[in-house]
Structure formats: C-alpha cells, structure tokens
Amino acid sequence: MAKQTLRTMFGAMLLAAVGLAQAADQKTVAITQIVEHPALDAVYQGVRDELAERGYKEGENLKIMHESAQGNSAIASQIARKFVGENPDVIVAIATPSAQTVAAAARNLPVVFSAVTDPVAAKLVASLEAPGGNISGVTDMLPLDRHIDLLQRLVPDAKRIGTVYNPGEANSVALVELLEQSLAKRGMELVRGAATKTSEVLGAARSLVGKADAIYLTTDNTVISAAEAVVSVGERAKIPVFAADTATVSRGAVAALGFDYYDLGRQTGAMVARILEGANPGDMPVESIDTLDLFVNPAAAERMGISLSEDVISEAEEVVNSDK
Amino acid sequence: MLSEIALYGAIETGLIYGLVAFGIYLSFRVLDFPDLTVDGSFPLGAAVAAVLIIEGVNPWLATGAAILAGMAAGAVTALLNVKLNILNLLASILTMIALYSVNLRIMGRPNVALLTEDTVLTPWYSLGLEFHQVPVVLFAIVTVVSLLLLWRFMKSETGLAMRATGANARMARAQGIATGAMIVLGVALSNGLVGMAGALFAQSQGAADVTMGVGVIVIGLASLIGGEAVLTPSTVLRALIACVIGAIIYRLAIAFALNADFLGLQAQDLNLITAVLVTLAIVLPGVRNSVRARLTRNSN
Secondary structure, three states: OHHHHHHHHHHHHHHHHHHHHHHOOOEEEEEEEOOOOHHHHHHHHHHHHHHHHOOOOEOOOEEEEEEEOOOOHHHHHHHHHHHHHHOOOEEEEEOHHHHHHHHHHOOOOOEEEEEEOOOOOOOOOOOOOOOOOOEEEEEOOOOHHHHHHHHHHHOOOOOEEEEEEOOOOHHHHHHHHHHHHHHHHOOOEEEEEEOOOHHHHHHHHHOOOOOOOEEEEOOOHHHHHOHHHHHHHHHHHOOOEEEOOHHHOOOOOOEEEEOOHHHHHHHHHHHHHHHHOOOOHHHOOOEEOOOOEEEEOHHHHHHOOOOOOHHHHHHOOEEOOOOO | OOOHHHHHHHHHHHHHHHHHHHHHHHHHHHOOOOOOOHHHHHHHHHHHHHHHHHOOOOHHHHHHHHHHHHHHHHHHHHHHHHOOOOOHHHHHHHHHHHHHHHHHHHHOOOEEEOOOOOOOOHHHHHHOOOOOOHHHHHHHHHHHHHHHHHHHHHHOHHHHHHHHHHHOHHHHHHOOOOHHHHHHHHHHHHHHHHHHHHHHHHHHHOEEEHHHHOOHHHHHHHHHHHHHHHOOOOOHHHHHHHHHHHHHHHHHHHHHHHOHHHHOOOHHHHHHHHHHHHHHHHHOOOOOHHHHHHHHHHHO
16 A cells, blocks of 8 residues: 555656656746636637647647636635746736736736726726736727627617616626717617626616617626527517627527637737747737627527518628527 | 745735634624625725725725725624614625625726725835735734734723623623624624725735625635634634634635645635535534534524
C-alpha cells in the first residue's frame, strides 16, 4: 500500500518535472468569467478555438487556466489574485465585474476583456480608440442603429418599440439607454418593461401589450433566458418580436441581425494571440464584433401578424421556421 | 501551490469578511436574531461609498456614510420586527429585497466603477509596501480597531443589556431593559459593520455592483461557524477573534480549492466545497458540545 503510494507520488513528481521542462517555451493564458452562462461559455470556447487555430495548442505550447466565479464577487476577486500571482502571459476577463476585479489586481500584466458593453463607463479603458495602460478587449456593444433599420424595414409603421430588460444588469441598462436615444433620433419611442428575474419576464412582456407596435430584445441575460415568454405574448397580441442575438430567432423571434458570442470569443482570441506575439494592449483599440448575420423566422412572423418579403428571406444567412 | 499574491488576496478578502462575521455574530449569536438583511446591506454600503467617492467626497467619509446607511437598513429590519411584529427572518428578507431597488436607485445604474478614483487605499500605496500587501495592512488595522471597539462595547452597560436581551428577553425586560431598543441598536450595528465591509470591498475591487451581495450571509455564517470550531468562543473576545480567523480560513480554503486542479476539482465545485466545509466544521469530532448544542438547537 505504502509502496504504491510512493510510486504514484514519484510518478506525479516526474510528470511535474516534465511540465516544468516544457514551461520554458509555453505561453500561459488565464481566463476568468463571472458566471457560467451560455453566452459567456461561448466566448470562452471561442477564445480557445481561435488560439488553437493560430497555432497555440493546449498542452503543447499553451497552458489555459480557466475559472468561473459563479456570480460571486468575492470569489471573482480571489480568482483575479490567483491569476495575477501566477503571472500568466495574458489574462482574459469575460464580462464587466470580472474585468473590473482583474483590472484592480493586475497592474502590469496584459489584460484582454470580452463581452463588456461599455468599457469606458466601467473605467477599464481611457477611450475606445486609445485604451492606454495594460488593458484592451472586445466589446459586445450591439449595432443598435442597424437593428432598428431592420425592424423598420420589416414593420414600417412601428413608432413605439417595447423592450424587456433587467435593471440590475449593467450591460443591459447601458444598451437600453442607448436604444432610447437612437429611437428618439428617428422620432420613435421606447416602452420599457422591467424584469429583475426570469419569472418576471412574462409579466413585463404583457405590460407592453397595447403600448408597443413591436418588441426588440437586447442581449439581456435574464430576458434571453426566458425569451419564450416574450414570444408567446408577441404571438397572442400580434406584436412582432425582434432579437439582438441570432439564437433567439430559432426560439420564435421574427428576425435578428446578430452576432454570436462564439464569434466574439474568436475575435477576443485573435487579440490574445497578437499580445502573445508581442503587441501591447494599451496600443490596441477596443474592438467590436465585425461579423453580422441575418436570421429570419417566417413562421414566427406569420404568427405575430407580419409577413416577410421574398428579398428579406433571400438575404438571410439562415431561415428558421419554428413550430408553435 | 498558492502564490504570494493569491495568499495576500485571500487574507485581504478574509479581513473584510471578518467585519461581516462580526455583524452576523451580533445578530445571530448575541441577539439570536437570524438576519438576512446583510445580503442587501453589503452592496448598500458599496453603493453609498462608490457614489460619494465619484462625487469627490473623501473616501473615509464615504465609508462612514456607508456605515450609517447599513445601520439604517438594519434599523428598518429591526423595527419591522419590533414595532410591526413581523417574524425576524421575514422582516430581514423584506428589507433585503427592498434594498435591491434602493441600491439601484442610489447608484443610478447597476455598476459604479472606482478603478481610477482615489480610495482609502490610495495614500497607502506610496508607503513602499508591495502593491498586493497594501490592502492587507490597511484592512488588518480596520478590522482590529473594529474588533477592539466592539469588544469594549460588549462589556459596556448597553452591551451587557444587549447580551441579556438575546439570552433571555423576558428576564431582561423584568430587569428594566428596553429589549425592543436593544434589538434595533444591535441589528443596526450589525448591518453598519456589513455596510463598512461592502464599502471597503468595493474600493479594493474597483467597483460597486448591485449583484455584490449574493451569498454574503452564507459566507459570513460559514466564517462564523468555522471560526467557532477552531477557537471555542468561551468569551466575547475569543468569539470576535474567531470571526476573523474563520473568515480568513474560509478564504484560504477557497484559494486552495481554486488551486486544487490536482484533485480534479473545478471552479463550479466551489459551492459544494463550501457546503462540505461548513458541514465538517459543524460535525467534526472534537468540537465542544456547547458549540454543537448551539448549532443544532434550532432544529429541535
């Protein structure tokens, strides 16, 4: 028994020694995310895949450390300290709270944030064009104007746009305020329905009936988790529901000109790779997503009282027809 | 294993949560008042301090305001209980959920960043200490001063009256103690301490976030129980020291769990580890019967 333990220990030490020998030409990337969530997990996956495609193979010339704080800010802080203490080549921080804790803990290490909607308001960077310091990254700011263009094209007489959002989500509140400004410029009006948890989404969507000509959902985590509730209200009240992310189209929204959080992760991974090759984050402008795909759902449109023209359908990257 | 920075980070967070554990000791142990307000008063303290710091108020004054805000929140919970006869646990839940809206109103948005602002820590960075040691030194001073003040208070006449209220309210009333006032004062003090912890945490983290309060009560309780398991709380001073030790041990355990890749553990297992640690602390053999009796009392 004791002999076996000794043998196992020796084996482990040997493995550790091999690991150390490899460490010389191995790059280390530490990834922290505030919570497990489909969108944020997709970002993480995207970062890994992009690095792999650029020749950084895990276990060969790349070591990836990954931790989630499970929504707990004290744990997020400890993850940040752990990563800073291990002195990786780049720290990737996914979502605003994680990015802020890493920024507070890392003075000189290169940091790349991802899925942060407003990095300037979060005080992560001095400006989007010239971040300065040791931090840059990819924002998930939505191309709101292009989304409103699409909405107006499909529902030309819509004047009052409803949205359901969680007033407790920093990203979401920033988006809703920008949305209101964009709509005002076009003489349109925003009608808000607030839901602080998924169980309140249905009620918030119902509160829009009679007040909104169309509903537009941002990337609000709470609302997207319960998107079906909004879709069911839209179908019953004949209010077309539009989404910012393409995944919600297959769940019953009419259309989205959206991006995938996975693509966002890929773009983040590309920034990480450039830093591994010697670039300085302070000189890299904050990037926003550059690939936008049109997803349409003609069956859902039918149920919500509008019909999609042939050219819209032919333009679409993907056509889904969700069942009721 | 654990790097120096991760170690200091764990101690720093532990010291802040030591203040939370003081608060929970006051409510749960001294007053026998299960108070969940802390999940709301922690981000409340953070929100008040962050907004004031952004406005250019001195960070220590802002932290003081956070203490007062926390005390006000605690007083609301206690008054709901004492004046309106709402069950203490329910009263605290009501205040906690109300504070979510209040915190959003105070901040005006869910996240107020402090990364580029001057905080209580700023002047300490020029003292020649390592960057990661500064918060530990400052928070150790704050925690020890709080501990001593609290200890002095518990020995004062008011403190003794408060302890009597928690031990036997009827007897205390018979002795002429205004038990209702004692509950209000105690729960207010408790949440004042938690508000201070929130304010300091926001300043060391670089932001106040409305979601910061998630699980504060559980972590505080785990710290309290863990500390009591290590250091038998036979006197008030020992009980207070146990709070700090428990909070630091809890944070060190999390730091080790984050480094426990070799055990096959992953980040998502942390909550389970927490539950196991707390359970172990409660049932571990060698724990004095008094502790065990107190912890299991409510179930029978």
